[in-house]
Amino acid sequence: MTPDKAEDEGNEDVEMVEIFVMGKRYRVPKGLTIMTALEYAGYKFTRGCGCRGGFCGACSTVFRTEDEYKLKMDLACQTAVEDGMFLVQLPFMPAVRAMYDIEEVEPEEHDNILLDHYPEIARCVSCNTCTKACPQDIEVMDYVQAALRGDVERCADLSFDCIQCGLCSIRCPADIKHYHMAQMARRITGRYIHEHSDELEKRVQEIKNGEYDETMKEMVEMEIDKLKKTYEERDIREEG
């Protein structure tokens, strides 16, 4: 593929921007997301791409713009390309994750259950680099600090929007694995702190009984347009 593809095809009215992918120059139409721009440039994603909607955290990207010394991080599926962008996409984050049995991590029975499993959180120097890296605008440093003082629920609340992209953890000078720790906090909160939900239990039982198997099968086989329409017209009800 040549960098000037759009112009070659006579699409002069499409404004193009110049980007550098792992050092190689491409011209891509303005307004594309990083993800679609990479595809436009001929890359095919086998990893580092999932929902394309900003939910799954698979598409972490590191980039810098022309006259800025700072490295920036964001999600490739949510960020528009800019002229003079230098970028690379990160397909996988090899972060450690603690193993535990959810039935044995009742927070009341331990001094600090998160610190026990992720002792490295005590190394936090409050530099706030993690917060600046987060594409979800989460107060990452604050949830690490909440965990450090044993406040599992606050850690869970502050990290609620985390999509496990891992960008915080590759920036942290203390090598903390924020998102795995916070996921543990949310699991503990769901299991021990939040009120038990009867509706949830009922629904899980219904799923186990196979009551939705038929509907699921229908959806898998549905035409894409019909599926979209069904999704848009879905019925959302308040609990209770």
Add this chain to the structure above:
Amino acid sequence: MKTKASDYETSAMKVMEKLGQPLVEMEDWYCCGAVQSLTEDDIMHQIAPIRTMCCAQEQGEDEVVTLCDMCYNVLRQANDRMKDKEDDLETMNEFLDEDPDYEGGVEVYHLFHILKGMEDEIKDAVEMPLDDLVVAPYYGCMLLRPDNVAVDETEDPEIMEDMLELLGVKVLENPKRTECCGSYHTVNRSDIVEKRVEDIVSYAVEEGAEAIVLSCPLCQFNLDFHQRATDFDVPIFYITELMALAFGLDIDMKNHKIDPRSLLKEKGILE
């Protein structure tokens, strides 16, 4: 303070409330790191304590009081450093980047600084003098060293003794009160801590102490927990616990490894 030392926090809150000077927890604060980095060019480890100063500044406060001796020591040293060394403050503010600059206008105090000016209120609040109790005061390191942050005379402090006397307790002279408890060696060198604890506790007991009083969660943990390696079982109180008892306030003393209740019952302080 929120987990292993919650006895200190709850008793201190109750006592200060009773004295008409309630403590209000900061809306946000950051772990100070517990040990002050003395390296000249290490600004990284000053960020956490200075962030807490920034929190106070943004909340419109210019005074921060700590209960923990280690927090006091770290916050005070880091804060003083920013006030004394313009270059360091500038580097810090460069780093803080988009966050508001620290202007250096916050002062750090230990609870003792506040109690110091409240002798009359303390006397008035005592409902049940703890006459029968014989205690040894213990300061450890962090309240007194280095001497530019000391809450009292580094080699011959009296501030804790003065407070205890207001409660009616018999205070022993304790020359070991400024010695180190072993501090963070508790993490992986318990042998060091055990030696220190044996030395400090055995001296106090020989002099007739029935309990030891202090104000630091780590000293409390070391002297309390590591007594299991010795022949002693002397209760280790936070000073605010004795104040609460003398003021007739209810406290639960749930973090103690050596349960102080039997001593307190024997002395008629608890029923």
